[in-house]
Amino acid sequence: MRLHYAWTLAAWLERLQQHREEVIRRWGMRFYRMWEFYLAACATAFRWRDTAVFQIQLAHRLDAVPTTRDYLYPAESEWSTTAAARLHPALSERRSSRGDRRKTKENKIQSP
DSSP: OHHHHHHHHHHHHHHHHHTHHHHHHHHOHHHHHHHHHHHHHHHHHHHTTSSOOOOOOOOSSTTSSOSSOGGGOTTHHHHHHHHHHHHOHHHHHHHHHTOOOEEOTTSOEEOO
């Protein structure tokens, strides 16, 4: 989840910067600079592991929940690839240099 937050914050920062003049006109330069700094600082913190977000899912039985959360985010792999390429070109380069390995339903890594 950490990188998802970094990408989201980077997208929000990009959107804020695209609407700079309007934001300054409506809320002032101090407001704009505060939010620009906050979004950039948080995106950087999540990106470089200074901040993390944890999600915990509890179940009565150990086998009630799959070992991965892939079932929660069916389109995530497609989104994360395009978002990474657009917002963080270095991430997509590093990802492609590792090769295309995918997990099967049994959570075993399998080469295509």
